[in-house]
Amino acid sequence: MFSVIQLPGSNDDRDLRFALKSVLGCPAELVWHERRELPSDTRAVLIPGGFSYGDYLRAGAMAAYAPVMAAVRRFADAGGPVLGICNGFQVLCEAGLLPGALVRNQGLHFICDFVHVRVERSAAPFTSRVPAGSVLRLPIKHGEGAYFAHPDELARLERDGQIGLRYCDARGEVTAAANPNGSLANVAGVRNARGNVFGLMPHPEHAVEAEFGGEDGRAILGSLVDAVAGSAR
Amino acid sequence: MSARRDPPVDLALAREHGLSDAEYADILAILGRTPSFPELGIFSVMWSEHCSYKSSKRYLKRLPTQGPCVLQGPGENAGAVDIGDGLAVVFKIESHNHPSFIEPVQGAATGVGGILRDIFTMGARPVASLDSLRFGPLDDAKHRHLLRGVVQGVGGYGNAVGVATVGGETTFHECYRGNILVNAFNLGVAEQNRIFRARASGLGNPVVYAGSRTGRDGIHGASLLASAEFDDTSATKRPTVQVGDPFTEKCLIEACLEVMSGDAVVGIQDMGAAGLTCSSFEMASHAGTGIELDLDRVPQRESAMTPYELLLSESQERMLLVAQAGREDEVIQVFRRWGLEAVVVGRVIADGRMRVRWHGETVVDIPVDPVARLSPELDRPARQPADLLERQKLDPAAIAPESDWNEALARLLDSPNLGSKAWLYRQYDQLVQGDTRIGPGGDAALVRVRRMDGTPTRKAVALAVDCNPRWCWLDPYAGTVAAVAEAARNVACTGARPLALTNCLNFGNPERPEIMWEFAEATRGLADAASALGTPVVSGNVSFYNETSGRAIHPTPTIAMVGLLDDSARYAVSHFRAAGRAVVLLGENREELGGSTWLAERRGLEAGRPPGVDLAHERRLAALLADGVAAGFIETAHDVSDGGLAVALAECCFTGGAQIGAEIELGDAIRADALLFGESTGRVLCATSAPERVQELAARHGVPARRIGTTGGDRLRIARASGGVWIDAPVAALCECHARAIPRRLEEP
Numbered sequence: 001m002f003s004v005i006q007l008p009g010s011n012d013d014r015d016l017r018f019a020l021k022s023v024l025g026c027p028a029e030l031v032w033h034e035r036r037e038l039p040s041d042t043r044a045v046l047i048p049g050g051f052s053y054g055d056y057l058r059a060g061a062m063a064a065y066a067p068v069m070a071a072v073r074r075f076a077d078a079g080g081p082v083l084g085i086c087n088g089f090q091v092l093c094e095a096g097l098l099p100g101a102l103v104r105n106q107g108l109h110f111i112c113d114f115v116h117v118r119v120e121r122s123a124a125p126f127t128s129r130v131p132a133g134s135v136l137r138l139p140i141k142h143g144e145g146a147y148f149a150h151p152d153e154l155a156r157l158e159r160d161g162q163i164g165l166r167y168c169d170a171r172g173e174v175t176a177a178a179n180p181n182g183s184l185a186n187v188a189g190v191r192n193a194r195g196n197v198f199g200l201m202p203h204p205e206h207a208v209e210a211e212f213g214g215e216d217g218r219a220i221l222g223s224l225v226d227a228v229a230g231s232a233r
Numbered sequence: 234m235s236a237r238r239d240p241p242v243d244l245a246l247a248r249e250h251g252l253s254d255a256e257y258a259d260i261l262a263i264l265g266r267t268p269s270f271p272e273l274g275i276f277s278v279m280w281s282e283h284c285s286y287k288s289s290k291r292y293l294k295r296l297p298t299q300g301p302c303v304l305q306g307p308g309e310n311a312g313a314v315d316i317g318d319g320l321a322v323v324f325k326i327e328s329h330n331h332p333s334f335i336e337p338v339q340g341a342a343t344g345v346g347g348i349l350r351d352i353f354t355m356g357a358r359p360v361a362s363l364d365s366l367r368f369g370p371l372d373d374a375k376h377r378h379l380l381r382g383v384v385q386g387v388g389g390y391g392n393a394v395g396v397a398t399v400g401g402e403t404t405f406h407e408c409y410r411g412n413i414l415v416n417a418f419n420l421g422v423a424e425q426n427r428i429f430r431a432r433a434s435g436l437g438n439p440v441v442y443a444g445s446r447t448g449r450d451g452i453h454g455a456s457l458l459a460s461a462e463f464d465d466t467s468a469t470k471r472p473t474v475q476v477g478d479p480f481t482e483k484c485l486i487e488a489c490l491e492v493m494s495g496d497a498v499v500g501i502q503d504m505g506a507a508g509l510t511c512s513s514f515e516m517a518s519h520a521g522t523g524i525e526l527d528l529d530r531v532p533q534r535e536s537a538m539t540p541y542e543l544l545l546s547e548s549q550e551r552m553l554l555v556a557q558a559g560r561e562d563e564v565i566q567v568f569r570r571w572g573l574e575a576v577v578v579g580r581v582i583a584d585g586r587m588r589v590r591w592h593g594e595t596v597v598d599i600p601v602d603p604v605a606r607l608s609p610e611l612d613r614p615a616r617q618p619a620d621l622l623e624r625q626k627l628d629p630a631a632i633a634p635e636s637d638w639n640e641a642l643a644r645l646l647d648s649p650n651l652g653s654k655a656w657l658y659r660q661y662d663q664l665v666q667g668d669t670r671i672g673p674g675g676d677a678a679l680v681r682v683r684r685m686d687g688t689p690t691r692k693a694v695a696l697a698v699d700c701n702p703r704w705c706w707l708d709p710y711a712g713t714v715a716a717v718a719e720a721a722r723n724v725a726c727t728g729a730r731p732l733a734l735t736n737c738l739n740f741g742n743p744e745r746p747e748i749m750w751e752f753a754e755a756t757r758g759l760a761d762a763a764s765a766l767g768t769p770v771v772s773g774n775v776s777f778y779n780e781t782s783g784r785a786i787h788p789t790p791t792i793a794m795v796g797l798l799d800d801s802a803r804y805a806v807s808h809f810r811a812a813g814r815a816v817v818l819l820g821e822n823r824e825e826l827g828g829s830t831w832l833a834e835r836r837g838l839e840a841g842r843p844p845g846v847d848l849a850h851e852r853r854l855a856a857l858l859a860d861g862v863a864a865g866f867i868e869t870a871h872d873v874s875d876g877g878l879a880v881a882l883a884e885c886c887f888t889g890g891a892q893i894g895a896e897i898e899l900g901d902a903i904r905a906d907a908l909l910f911g912e913s914t915g916r917v918l919c920a921t922s923a924p925e926r927v928q929e930l931a932a933r934h935g936v937p938a939r940r941i942g943t944t945g946g947d948r949l950r951i952a953r954a955s956g957g958v959w960i961d962a963p964v965a966a967l968c969e970c971h972a973r974a975i976p977r978r979l980e981e982p
Binding site for chain 2: 008009011012014015017018019022048051052054055057107109110111112113139140143205206208209211212213231
């Protein structure tokens with residue numbers, strides 16, 4: 001079962017459940033933020049986009065201390081796949097489950113638009129469906145999505161292949177013009193060292209139907225579905 | 234033991250509250266005594282223009298509000314319309330003009346918050362927002378600040394509550410320099426058999442207060458801010474602007490929808506204008522009951538609040554519910570689970586009175602109906618403006634003809650009014666809830682309809698908001714008819730059938746006979762057009778006093794139209810989709826330059842009579858589009874409106890992202906500036922791979938149709954049939970003019 005964490009202020013929780021359940025055909029349920037344990041049949045955890053607790057302090061800062069997050073941490077420590085999208089990515093960084101931080105967009109505006117991202121590495125459980133170098137067209141919608149990490153840390157992430165997605169142009173070139181928010185090194189998504197926790201600012205759940213944002217989001221969510229199906233065998 | 238020191242109530246204090254001498258005499262007669270200070274406050278807000286519609290009532294009564302699809306017309310929080318499958322769409326548009334001028338971020342944010350509450354109060358999940366914004370010229374630093382602030386407010390609130398902003402309109406004109414307009418629209422979807430109304434039914438039923446605590450913010454927002462014109466001291470009214478908390482609103486939406494999915498709630502009302510007072514009176518009045526409130530139980534944000542403040546506060550994100558007796562705990566538990574306060578603050582009583590207690594003392598005891606229903610109805614004098622005929626004068630022979638057509642088109646596309654609004658809508662989440670098929674930037678938005686349990690249906694709703702204030706200033710009747718026609722045409726361009734409309738009537742000071750005349754003419758136009766198009770008026774809002782120091786805005790009756798597309802797999806977009814398609818013009822080019830954007834932008838003239846509207850033709854055109862789109866051979870349909878045919882063709886070339894040019898040839902029976910830039914109504918550009926089928930269908934519907942060219946290439950070329958070329962420009966260059974129009978004036982990339 002895919003557990004979609006429902007924080008107060010989560011906005012894309014139902015959309016993510018719909019993408020997993022109705023479009024990709026996998027069991028998925030919302031898990032309330034006050035629960036101290038994940039449902040026992042949880043095979044993957046997803047933290048959706050939104051404005052958890054209003055994001056009044058700093059995006060994701062409060063949610064990192066939600067009761068359910070201790071259980072998410074245990075799940076991740078045990079090697080379970082955890083995917084954070086947009087606010088979920090911010091929450092995972094704030095919780096220390098992913099390196100770096102997401103700061104205010106360069107230009108200071110909230111941005112809702114379709115962007116291109118290049119898949120830097122093809123690997124289970126998040127990008128196995130697409131080869132490295134593939135270009136995906138996905139929507140972003142955030143005000144605090146500029147990826148930041150200390151230069152030493154960024155160098156380490158580059159070296160260890162932890163940068164999962166980079167903003168690029170339609171041909172896959174990673175350029176300054178293709179960077180919508182001022183992220184360092186055009187980073188759009190990163191994974192942890194072990195590779196089982198992944199965060200990204202673009203929204204794969206809003207790109208799973210051809211007529212509603214295209215289907216490129218299936219590359220990410222579908223990879224996770226494959227990973228869960230594979231581990232169940 | 235009362236710690237408060239209320240001022241003594243007399244005629245002078247009543248006048249300070251904005252009440253007339255006659256109204257104060259009525260209050261004395263109704264009560265048979267001098268009102269207490271809180272009672273005076275209640276009368277003043279309930280009888281304010283904003284809450285009572287006293288100047289507009291007699292005109293609003295003439296609007297067509299009924300129709301086979303109407304489930305709920307005006308009078309509730311929002312209108313509700315049957316879309317089949319047991320579902321209803323619930324929608325309304327409302328103004329938040331004065332607060333946004335004084336404090337743009339919070340003013341706009343709370344405008345969005347307020348309209349959302351009107352929708353979910355009815356039991357509908359809010360799914361799509363639009364906004365209609367009017368500013369002064371962008372060369373004014375104040376208006377650049379206001380634009381930035383309003384967009385930040387609309388986006389900051391809408392994005393955080395998780396409701397997509399899918400469209401809107403934004404224009405700039407000198408007349409809004411002293412008074413901007415911020416009109417917010419929202420549409421929600423509800424199960425028809427679970428539409429909730431503001432009813433305090435069932436004697437003894439508990440009255441539950443839920444949401445944010447009550448503070449001292451927004452006191453007299455409705456009466457003093459919204460019901461008087463601006464002057465130099467308006468900035469001192471900043472404390473009357475409320476502050477929004479979208480996180481609480483988001484939790485409130487989820488909690489309310491959860492309690493309304495059960496049967497413990499009898500009635501529900503949001504606390505909007507005039508707060509606790511207005512919501513209690515409306516609920517009691519609708520049910521023919523009374524309400525007893527205990528103010529000591531009201532959750533308070535500040536200490537030592539007086540009854541007057543508690544009753545009149547417009548603190549945001551608050552709801553009032555009437556629960557089934559004995560089930561209040563169930564209701565309260567749901568709110569608590571969402572981290573919200575909820576307490577019983579009173580109960581429903583039988584004697585038709587509002588009785589309010591505070592510190593053991595009865596501070597208000599007044600009959601409900603005289604306050605809620607018998608509010609004054611005024612018949613204000615109306616007189617045609619003395620200079621109206623002067624405004625309408627236009628001698629076509631005296632208008633210098635255009636010499637450089639390419640330059641004219643480029644300049645029009647670069648004008649803030651016709652330029653791209655992407656700078657605004659990129660700051661709005663257009664996608665949340667996953668149903669946006671067509672977002673901002675086209676004629677109308679198209680949003681898939683889901684059931685309340687999240688299951689998608691085949692249906693979609695099309696949404697558009699429109700008004701041409703220049704036309705309404707030149708002729709308020711014709712301008713309003715045109716606004717309704719254009720909104721319907723925009724919706725029809727997606728292939729949807731126009732269903733019903735809501736309106737926000739923004740005008741100047743109704744105490745001036747010229748303004749009242751404009752209002753009378755506009756509502757007459759609204760009634761005629763809505764009747765002729767079969768699109769009833771199901772909700773709306775009147776905003777008067779939009780003027781500063783005696784200078785009124787142009788009459789701005791904003792029309793938001795909702796249409797239904799039964800099979801959303803088939804729809805048309807407003808840009809070219811491919812090369813090699815035939816371009817067909819539906820409708821006729823007439824020699825009409827009056828009130829056009831070209832005349833204003835290129836000749837500095839706002840004059841003439843606006844183009845005529847043939848409502849029967851508009852109806853046929855909408856039917857033709859619905860058939861052509863459903864049959865699958867109209868893939869592009871774009872309304873020809875502001876900027877005329879040349880601007881509409883240019884927009885078709887680049888608004889879809891990919892740039893696709895076109896070769897067009899036009900006959901020149903009328904003067905070229907009217908042909909290229911005139912704004913004759915009833916016209917739609919189509920792109921199709923089956924032009925003969927479009928023409929056949931048009932003939933069947935009695936709509937003139939002419940093939941005028943073919944898509945393809947990377948240039949827009951408009952040639953004259955008798956030889957020569959008017960326009961020949963790279964699509965990329967035209968797109969650049971359009972894209973940069975607003976950012977370059979804000980000095981942003």
